[in-house]
Amino acid sequence: MNQLDALKQFTTVVADTGDFHQLAQFRPQDATTNPSLILKAVQKSEYAPLLQDTVxxxxxxxxxxxMxxxxxxxxCEILSLIPGRVSTEVDARLSFDTSATITRAERIIELYQAQGVHIDxxxxxxxxxxxxxxxxxQLEQRGIHTNLTLLFSFAQAVACGQAKVQLISPFVGRIYDWYKKQxxxxxxxxxxxxxxxPGVQSVRAIYNHYKHFGIPTEVMGASFRNVGxxxxxxxxDLLTIAPDLLAQLAATEAPLQRQLDPDSARALDLPPVNYDEAGFRYALNADAMATEKLAEGIRAFAADAIKLEQLMLAA
Incomplete structure (x- = not known):
């Protein structure tokens, strides 16, 4: 059995790509996209017509x-190829505007529903x-499920659990990048x-906290730099993996052991943690890595959204 098949025994494998032609090869359950992945895809000849046609x-x-x-x-193209869910991102320029984010999220859901896609x-x-x-x-209370991204800190994860969000995406590789650069x-x-x-340790701490305290929010490790x-x-719970790393896993026969386990997490002696807004902002501010990577990530996604708009204007 290759490592990809072994991993699928205890983790839901998600493809991290806007290139839906690659999906069938790896048979992921779910798929995630973001503005950077979509921007990359529409610049390929096989996807350019999707942009032209939509504009x-x-x-x-x-x-x-x-957009x-x-x-x-x-x-919708991705959902035709996978059995599970697709993640679609709200414009990163709205990251500090609660009401505008809700409005945009509701529109995205309405557009999917107009195509016959179930909200779940x-x-x-x-x-x-x-x-x-x-x-x-607020969206979760309305039955719209969310994936909280650009997550780098334990404080962010705790607040997401309190908000009863469906899923979080802690960014393993970007945490690793920061510590390596430092x-x-x-x-x-x-x-x-x-x-x-350090990225692996961050996700492990979040996973253990959620499982120990019975928090139902799903943990999906993201942004990997290597198979290790x-x-x-x-x-x-889930891992969202780029196609090149999926291919490496599929090509490797080495044994794969389960590393994270809910029963082990429940047996740990962990203190309860809760945040109000002031406590959250202070904890995030105290984490230099998370503060810097969150800001950097929002800037990068916003910049790619602007490039996507420029392509649309030129189409």
Whole structure:
């Protein structure tokens, strides 16, 4: 059995791509997209017609609406190839506006429903700012499920659990990137691999907290830099993996052991943690890595949304 098949025994495998032609090969349960992945996809010749067609059909409408229609178009194509859910992102420029995030999320869901897609097959991706988490809390109460992304800290995860969001995406690779950059020439790759990887440790702490306290929010490790980070999180609820790393797992026959387990987490001695807004903001501020990576991630997704708009204007 290859490692991808072994991983699927105890973790839901999710494809992290806007390139839906690659999906059938790996048979993932779910798929996630973001503005950067969609931007990358529409610049490929096989996907350019999707952009052209969407823009021509809705020319004259608000650019934000056309973008949402394009994202939903990709989402529908992906859903035709997978049995589970697709994650579709709210414009990152709304990351600090609760009401605008809710409005945009509701429109995305309406667009999916107009295509005959059931609400339970879509997760609305929102940046895990305080405002984003509050928007997700209200959306979940309305039956719209959410995926809180750009999550780098334990504080963000705790607040998401309190908000009863459906799923969180802690970013393993970007946490690893930050610590590696901080360490500079003193970084020891071998010593910081596997269970010692700071990104892996972050997800493990979140997973253990959720399972210990019976928090139903799903944990989906994201943004992997190497296969070792994935195998060290085997047993996590879900892992969203880029096609090149899926291919590496599929090509490897080495044994794969479960690393995260709900029964083990329940047996741990862990203190309860809760945050109000002030406590959340202070805890996030105290975490330099999470503060920097959250801001950087929002800027990057916003920049790609602007590039996508420029492509739409030129189409």
């Amino acid at each position: 021509q059909q809705w020319r004259g409408r608000d650019l934000g609406e056309i 949402d229609r394009l994202l939903v178009r990709f989402g 097959r879509v997760l609305i991706k929102i940046a895990a700012t305080w405002e984003g988490i509050e928007a997700a809390r 360490a500079g020439s003193s970084w020891d790759e071998a010593a910081m691999a596997g269970t010692n990887d 980070q994935i195998t060290a999180l085997a047993g996590c």
